[in-house]
Amino acid sequence: MAPASKVYAHEEDIEELEESSVQFQALERRVLELLREAGEKGVLQRELWKKLDVDSRKGLKILRKLESQGLIAKEQVVYKGRKTYVLKLAKEAEEVQIPGFLEEIPCFFCPFLHKCASGERDIYSCAILQEWLNKDD
Numbered sequence: 405m406a407p408a409s410k411v412y413a414h415e416e417d418i419e420e421l422e423e424s425s426v427q428f429q430a431l432e433r434r435v436l437e438l439l440r441e442a443g444e445k446g447v448l449q450r451e452l453w454k455k456l457d458v459d460s461r462k463g464l465k466i467l468r469k470l471e472s473q474g475l476i477a478k479e480q481v482v483y484k485g486r487k488t489y490v491l492k493l494a495k496e497a498e499e500v501q502i503p504g505f506l507e508e509i510p511c512f513f514c515p516f517l518h519k520c521a522s523g524e525r526d527i528y529s530c531a532i533l534q535e536w537l538n539k540d541d
């Protein structure tokens with residue numbers, strides 16, 4: 405009997421998969437909602453982890469992505485004697501109002517949208533899109 409072959413995935417591939425997951429995208433949207441609700445006073449980074457129920461590793465990944473898209477702003481502060489950040493919605497993000505029915509479509513929040521639009525990725529084999537299309541509600 406032939407030994408079972410092992411498949412090794414690169415760490416970047418796993419991270420890319422995680423960042424394109426429906427759960428990750430839902431968390432990104434939740435961050436933006438929370439920051440929008442907080443307004444000018446913003447949210448302490450550590451409070452954000454609690455509200456999202458995620459660890460700092462995952463939380464930082466989400467923030468890095470939103471920051472690179474110019475959607476959030478970070479301000480360093482000292483809180484209870486320790487350096488941390490207050491997070492706010494970037495001015496540009498405050499102005500973007502996506503109609504409710506479009507917020508449901510995963511492609512609008514997907515980091516691979518440009519690849520699908522250019523044909524580099526095949527939308528027909530996208531599990532995220534299929535899952536959304538097959539949803540009952």
Ligand code: SF4
Pocket residue numbers: 510511512514515516517518520525526527530531532533
């Ligand atoms: S079809 Fe493309 S843009 Fe839409 S969710 Fe899938 S990978 Fe993202």
